[in-house]
Amino acid sequence: MRAILEELAAIFGGWDGDVREPSKTPTRGRSQGPRASRDGDEDAGTDGVAGEPDLVPATALAHDSAFNHFAMRIHAAQRATNPVLRRFWDASPGGPAAFWHGIPPVPAAAFRDTPIVPGTPELVFRTSGTTGGGGSRGEHHVLSLALYRAAARANYRRHLMRGAGRLRVLSLIPGPRAVPDSSLSTMAGFIAAERDVAGTVWAFDPEGGVDVGAVREAAAAGEPMLLLTTAFALVHLVDAVGREPVRFPQGSRMMETGGFKGRVAEVDRATLYGRAERALGIPASSIVNEYGMTELLSQAYDGVAGTAPPLPARVHRFPPWVRTRALDPATLAPLPPGEPGLLAHFDLANAGSVCHILTEDLGHTTDGGGLRLLGRATGATPRGCSLAAESFLRATMAGRQPPERTR
Amino acid sequence: MTTSRTPRIDAWAFPPGASAPTGQPAMSREESQLRFEHHAAGTVAIRYPKSDHHLAHSLISTLRSARTALAALATTDLITLLGSVGERFTRSLDDAAVAEIAANSGLSPAMTREILTGMAASWTTDALDRLVRAEFPDPRVLDGFVAEAGRAVHATAPGVTLHFGAGSVPGVTVTSMLRALLVKSPVLVKPGAGDVALTTRFARELHRSDPRLAAAVAVHYWPGGAPAWRTWERELLTRADHVVVYGGNDTIESVRARAPASTRVIEHPHRIGVAIVDPGAAPGAAAEAARAVSLFDQKGCVSTHLILLLGDRTTARRWCERLADHLARTGATLPAGALSPGEMSALHQLRGRLAMRGAASDSIEILSPEKTDWTVVLAPAEHFEPAGGRTAWVVPVSDRDACLEILVPLSSVLQTAGLAGIRKDDARFAEMLATLGASRIVPLNEIPFPEPEWLHDGNRPLGELVRWCEFHSPGRA
Numbered sequence A: 001m002r003a004i005l006e007e008l009a010a011i012f013g014g015w016d017g018d019v020r021e022p023s024k025t026p027t028r029g030r031s032q033g034p035r036a037s038r039d040g041d042e043d044a045g046t047d048g049v050a051g052e053p054d055l056v057p058a059t060a061l062a063h064d065s066a067f068n069h070f071a072m073r074i075h076a077a078q079r080a081t082n083p084v085l086r087r088f089w090d091a092s093p094g095g096p097a098a099f100w101h102g103i104p105p106v107p108a109a110a111f112r113d114t115p116i117v118p119g120t121p122e123l124v125f126r127t128s129g130t131t132g133g134g135g136s137r138g139e140h141h142v143l144s145l146a147l148y149r150a151a152a153r154a155n156y157r158r159h160l161m162r163g164a165g166r167l168r169v170l171s172l173i174p175g176p177r178a179v180p181d182s183s184l185s186t187m188a189g190f191i192a193a194e195r196d197v198a199g200t201v202w203a204f205d206p207e208g209g210v211d212v213g214a215v216r217e218a219a220a221a222g223e224p225m226l227l228l229t230t231a232f233a234l235v236h237l238v239d240a241v242g243r244e245p246v247r248f249p250q251g252s253r254m255m256e257t258g259g260f261k262g263r264v265a266e267v268d269r270a271t272l273y274g275r276a277e278r279a280l281g282i283p284a285s286s287i288v289n290e291y292g293m294t295e296l297l298s299q300a301y302d303g304v305a306g307t308a309p310p311l312p313a314r315v316h317r318f319p320p321w322v323r324t325r326a327l328d329p330a331t332l333a334p335l336p337p338g339e340p341g342l343l344a345h346f347d348l349a350n351a352g353s354v355c356h357i358l359t360e361d362l363g364h365t366t367d368g369g370g371l372r373l374l375g376r377a378t379g380a381t382p383r384g385c386s387l388a389a390e391s392f393l394r395a396t397m398a399g400r401q402p403p404e405r406t407r
Numbered sequence B: 001m002t003t004s005r006t007p008r009i010d011a012w013a014f015p016p017g018a019s020a021p022t023g024q025p026a027m028s029r030e031e032s033q034l035r036f037e038h039h040a041a042g043t044v045a046i047r048y049p050k051s052d053h054h055l056a057h058s059l060i061s062t063l064r065s066a067r068t069a070l071a072a073l074a075t076t077d078l079i080t081l082l083g084s085v086g087e088r089f090t091r092s093l094d095d096a097a098v099a100e101i102a103a104n105s106g107l108s109p110a111m112t113r114e115i116l117t118g119m120a121a122s123w124t125t126d127a128l129d130r131l132v133r134a135e136f137p138d139p140r141v142l143d144g145f146v147a148e149a150g151r152a153v154h155a156t157a158p159g160v161t162l163h164f165g166a167g168s169v170p171g172v173t174v175t176s177m178l179r180a181l182l183v184k185s186p187v188l189v190k191p192g193a194g195d196v197a198l199t200t201r202f203a204r205e206l207h208r209s210d211p212r213l214a215a216a217v218a219v220h221y222w223p224g225g226a227p228a229w230r231t232w233e234r235e236l237l238t239r240a241d242h243v244v245v246y247g248g249n250d251t252i253e254s255v256r257a258r259a260p261a262s263t264r265v266i267e268h269p270h271r272i273g274v275a276i277v278d279p280g281a282a283p284g285a286a287a288e289a290a291r292a293v294s295l296f297d298q299k300g301c302v303s304t305h306l307i308l309l310l311g312d313r314t315t316a317r318r319w320c321e322r323l324a325d326h327l328a329r330t331g332a333t334l335p336a337g338a339l340s341p342g343e344m345s346a347l348h349q350l351r352g353r354l355a356m357r358g359a360a361s362d363s364i365e366i367l368s369p370e371k372t373d374w375t376v377v378l379a380p381a382e383h384f385e386p387a388g389g390r391t392a393w394v395v396p397v398s399d400r401d402a403c404l405e406i407l408v409p410l411s412s413v414l415q416t417a418g419l420a421g422i423r424k425d426d427a428r429f430a431e432m433l434a435t436l437g438a439s440r441i442v443p444l445n446e447i448p449f450p451e452p453e454w455l456h457d458g459n460r461p462l463g464e465l466v467r468w469c470e471f472h473s474p475g476r477a
Helices: A002-013 A058-062 A064-081 A083-091 A108-112 A145-161 A183-192 A212-220 A231-241 A269-280 A348-352 A389-396 B053-065 B067-072 B075-092 B095-105 B109-120 B125-135 B172-182 B193-209 B227-239 B249-258 B285-298 B313-333 B341-361 B400-410 B427-436
Strands: A123-126 A139-142 A167-171 A197-202 A225-230 A253-257 A287-291 A322-327 A341-347 A356-365 A371-376 B008-010 B036-041 B044-049 B146-148 B151-156 B161-164 B187-190 B217-220 B242-247 B264-269 B272-277 B304-310 B365-367 B375-378 B391-397 B414-420 B440-443 B467-471
Touching: A002 A058, A002 A064, A002 A145, A002 A348, A058 A064, A064 A083, A064 A348, A083 B341, A108 A139, A108 A356, A108 B341, A123 A183, A145 A183, A145 A253, A145 A287, A145 A348, A167 A183, A167 A212, A183 A197, A183 A225, A197 A212, A212 A231, A225 A231, A231 A253, A231 A269, A253 A269, A269 A287, A322 A356, A341 A348, A341 B341, A356 B341, B008 B193, B044 B095, B044 B193, B053 B067, B053 B187, B053 B217, B053 B227, B075 B109, B075 B125, B075 B172, B075 B193, B095 B109, B095 B193, B109 B172, B109 B285, B125 B172, B161 B172, B172 B187, B172 B193, B172 B242, B193 B217, B227 B249, B242 B249, B249 B264, B272 B285, B272 B400, B285 B304, B285 B313, B285 B391, B285 B414, B304 B313, B304 B400, B313 B365, B313 B375, B313 B391, B341 B365, B341 B375, B391 B400, B400 B427, B427 B440
Parallel strands: A167 A197, A167 A225, A225 A253, A253 A287, B008 B044, B161 B187, B161 B242, B187 B217, B242 B264, B272 B304, B272 B414, B304 B391, B375 B391, B414 B440
Antiparallel strands: A123 A139, A322 A341, A341 A356, A356 A371, B036 B044, B146 B151, B151 B467, B365 B375
């Protein structure tokens, strides 16, 4: 297993953001046909990993055959090393899988009560919560921090830092010292440690909220900033800024992530970006949304900061080592592009835990290999007068708060 | 999302004389002259007047003035009047009406028909008479003072009762409305979004039946707790004499916090039902349990979620297979209503999560079809959580004492306990269940539809509405 994790880390680390068709047959992928075409502006790629001539280039994972090859290798390793997963798959209907999409997905909720790891993790990421019962926090036991870093790094460099030169980082996401078990904070820490980051201001405290003074001070420093924020913190910032807008220097950009549920009055994304543009001087084309979750070590972005299209034209994209399908909410049968369903992701970066995750998110895929998110699949139907799980937990397990889902 | 082709229900029924927003009688106004909001519930759109201070004032005043005429009716006559409305209304429910009620509630038409048939059994003259006499052996105490051991007593009705109905179980709100009318309290009813069609239809039948009832009944849906309706709700909560509220903890806590201290709030929080089965002594219990789980699509307060099965795991496994078979059969005759994507997602997450737990411990087995129509979970008690969607949790237990132990943490939310194969004369066991919080202990096959006089959530449903007055005449010794 360790060898696979290291191999994947090297492959992901060599990705320069290209997802176009590779010009050569991959070394190990044994490509058997073209992958689905992808739309959007992608630049040229490489055919191999620099300094690692035996490795499959990450771009090759865009081929279904190469992707499947890795997926099944990982699946075999996970079966061999994690008896819980093996029993879960053996008990699932359908028999042994020949392709990655035949491997039964593990529901995200399973991370709340069953450690999914075939060894001693280097660290454990915890959700700040998940609605829908259970009452406990999800835990992602991470075997290789290097693999997480490699999966996240290539992606955030492409979508947040491309063409920026030296940047300063202003983070409204608490740093990894403040929240060491947050995958998002850990990623913010990776970004802060980049060589071309000139310095980082941590301007959010889990207890005290947004430090508006620190934000104004950072903006006044005159260097382009990369603002990292949750939607929750961003709403608070633009509210706090009020009638005295902050003017971030030209070239500044923003990564926004997460939802609003249960925290602040719900604001649609277009309204929020408009308010952020007016309050902070960062144009909407320089604000990109990151979609991620504790249970997945890879992330999707809906544009490249600085050249992001208008919101209606945006779709989220994962790196080529992730496949996403929308599944029929009733039967979990796969749906064609354009039809909304429950999202299931197969993330090779999850080799150390479990790759195929059934989420509670609604969305649909696009013909070009993108992903449109439609929000959380929450039960909106009136329930009648029978007790629901959350109320049951409140009544029977006082003190165990049904939490919300963020990272 | 609603479209112009979505069926629409007008979610109000006002008494004659109650004023619409501009001061005109609402019943005679053209639709275009009212200001409306819309809300989607089930597969219909429901339309209702906007929040308006004058309307709130007018509704309460009109209802309050109806009290005198209602009080003048002899209770026996009122029973006959209300019962005849109930019977006539039930007969009038043709397929189109059932289809509309089903579309509004999200239940299948067959299930809706089954529920209406069961609930309507409590709306007949005989049933209402039983209910009144169970609580007031001499019903004349509801009409005036009746001599009783050296004094006279009279059960008086609240001026106006405000009802907050449950979400999507048709019939619960009608029953609640009838109870208040039986004790001569005019009613203002806010049905749940999924119970608008039935409630407004019933109210219109009351309006047609008798001018005294017409003046005493108002139905008005609004999205409870919505910011735009906070002032409206405050107005009504301040003006109503009694409040009856069905709902989750948030709803009940919110109403309780806003009602004046002088207003009695009668609460019906969400509950769960359990079944205790000795399979060896009750060969038909699997079929009965499937029905108890399936009825109301498991959204009723009486609905069974947890089944404690006396026997070992092997016995329980075999019984679960029978239960699964009966759930499938019940689903064929009483199909499940459409679940929202969120509800289906929650069931998939639950199934998968339990499957992972089962893989980790071998203690959990799941039987289910590919779809989310029903689920049987065989698991130790500590895994139990009510999931809805016709999910039956079966826990093997060694004996009755073990049953009681498992139920201890559920005591604050427990309502109905259905028994199968348990000796009827086992009074000690029933006593223990009562001590734990069960308010209704019945044979398993009687779970879905309580008797008219049932002790709803542990209270006498008419008794908790009235206020007693005792009169000691000056000349007594």
